[in-house]
Amino acid sequence: MSPARVVLGRRRFLALTAGSGLFILFRFDPLAAQEPAHPPGRPSYPTDFNAYLKIGGDGRTTCFVGKVELGQGSKTALAQLVAEELDVPLDTVDMVMGDTELCPWDMGTFGSLTIRQFGPVLRGAAAEARAVLVALAAERLGAPAARLVAEGGSVRDPEDPAKRVTYARLVEGRRIERHLEKVPAKAVTAYRVVGRPAPRKDALEKVTGKARYAADQALPDTLHARIVRPPAHGATLKDVDTSRAAEVAGTRVIRDGDLIAVVHERPDLADRALARVTARFERGAPALDDENIFDHLVATAPPGETVGESGSLDEGAKLAATTFEHTYLNGYVAHAPVETHSAVAKVEGGKATVWASTQAPFMVRNQVAEALGLAPKDVRVITPYVGGGFGGKTGARQAVEAARLARLAGRPVQVVWDRAEEFFYDTFRPAAVVKIRSGLGADGKICLWDYKVYAAGDREAKAFYDVPHQRTVAAGGWGGGNPPGMHPFGVGPWRAPSVNTNTFARESQIDIMAAEAGVDPLEFRLRHLSDPRMRRVLQAAAERFGWRSGRAPSGRGMGVACATYMGTYVATMAEVAVDKASGRVRVGRVVCAQDMGVVVNPDGARQQTEGAVTMGLGYALSEEVRFRSGEVLHRNYDSYEIPRFSWLPRIETILIENPTTPASGCGEPPIVCMGAVVANAVHDATGARLLRLPMTAERVKGAIAKG
């Protein structure tokens, strides 16, 4: 959603609620701002390198970027890019991230775009800064620039050891006014920092407890807020009695229209006061639940858009010797970061400062400005470390709540959602339906592919297999634009939005056809793939895994799946054991091969892969939001089960060397195959085909019983 859309949404919200009491209206909620479904092609990043880089008199380089460190290691990888292009030691680069006053504008941290899209911007800035420094050194040293060498934060003349000057001396803390046109970034072959493991810049703070998150900002006089919440989405407040809150000494009640909060100098005592508030709500939501939602989604989804088409479906159908029609389902999935949405806001003198756990500080700045009636320039959003995001911290309702309350309280206010609020206001990965009709010709080749996805979105929906007659249609998505009432609560991006759903459906269907054709599923894929990058990741995964050709189900419990994600190619193989009596699936081993072009930080990429594979076990096996009539039935981690240590498979990561292709992302791609690869392995183990995620023990048992 673009910022302009957010403003419009806010106005509609105000128009609908003006003078009519208290409403919880999700559909027009300005806080539902999300990662754009299609990232802007040419973001308006500043072109002056001074916006990103400052070289201090002490020789240290400070790099200012609007991206945030969610745990994905970008603080380190971005510093590596700067150190490389500027030719300074990595440990002399300091990162300032996600501060809207100090850092140039950024759209937000999502889509695995930090390196792919923003990397070139930052590299360009650093490369230009280095060229300017060399030019300045040439004047200072009286030597031709072409002869000079920049390294380790200095420029020297190889022909005269006396001629050497540090960047710090050249700059002396001043802004560099000079600019050069079209400075090329370094050739990959000259890399010394990029492409190698680097110590994480956040390590020391994180292992000592010193890393500050939004809730750790200790501002004097802070009040902690607990907010009156509806029991269900769609419920409206009828009346509220806050009189007993005062039984907890030191409590204040703050009301700002629909926002009713108790505040106290201690969060746990605010919580006690909230327990004394009684509020009566009227529920109005339709009777949707986690079982009937799928028919509802198909019925209410917006008209489908064709996102890919070639040949003729009629022709393909005529050529088909066998036709396969299947419907794939997955439920809503929560982000469930261990850090809940948190913010501290201070409003004084017509200005607001907000410390927020968010993936999109500049978006939050606009939301807070809108809510307070301030100009965005009078709002500063500071993003400390963020305790996990996964797409769920793209909007920041809690920051707006803190700001509204702080304005009325006249003191800083901290809002930290409890776990129940986190589940309630999460913008879930949408439940989705995929219908596929495909056909195999007499020659054993796929001749027909008719694909329609409801509610998940179109990202990577189009099949990359060689099929002469195909069409891909997407109806609705996670990025906004859905008709009112389609989802009973907020939905949004979840690590690799759209693509977990699309990959599960596509790769399951491919496996079904391979089994029918009696062909090994890897071999079947390779027969329909001409893209060399995809063939290479599959072959690399197979080699490491020790893939043995065979027709599924072989009883061995081995599965394969492959996918593309915004420029990255990924192939995953897994080995599972299924307890046929209980239906319980245990994933023993996962091999994940990726081609992401240039690998900026191989250890960081491995870490992202391990994390994604582990997290992916959750949506594959257990994670599904249960709800009824707008009420989210999870209040805590006891009923919503995320992966644990005992689930851990052996994880092996293969990073394909492809230094001639620019870097793409790695935080999301390795998760996208997890649903499909486990489903395919379960089929190989048992002969049972699971068409719905998650593959809970009960569902697996049921599928085995059905044969």
Add this chain to the structure above:
Amino acid sequence: MVRPISFTLNGRPVQLSVDDERMLLWVLRYDLGLTGTKYGCGAALCGACTVLVDDEAVRSCATPLKDVAGRRVLTIEGLSPDGELHPLQRAFHDGHAFQCGYCTSGMIMSAHALLLRNPHPTRAQIVEHLDDHLCRCGSHVRILEAIESAAKSGPGGAR
């Protein structure tokens, strides 16, 4: 009930006069300013708030202050009082056994309690000990490796 309560915190005596039914987590974070201990669930389900009380790992979000009267409380801030990293911290640091870092304090403190009791645990014992600790980033592999490495580096990683 508001009454004076004394305990040892990170090796130093502490006396507070607060409601002793309050949970230790909130007192640590907002009365004593030790924010390294994190809130994650408030119901002893995630482990982010883990601290040691008399060398046992406890969930501070579910431990009333009165339960620590006269006892020894150790938080992440007390693990390296002289600034030199504890072997577990060193192992988590060097092995990048974290991503977002939010669960890290709890993981390290829980592992510390394990190694005090069992200096050389098997992988299965570590898994069992940490199975009710949640990490959403998926740092599990490296956390296990870090604890094994710390256990090797000294007598149970303890000093």
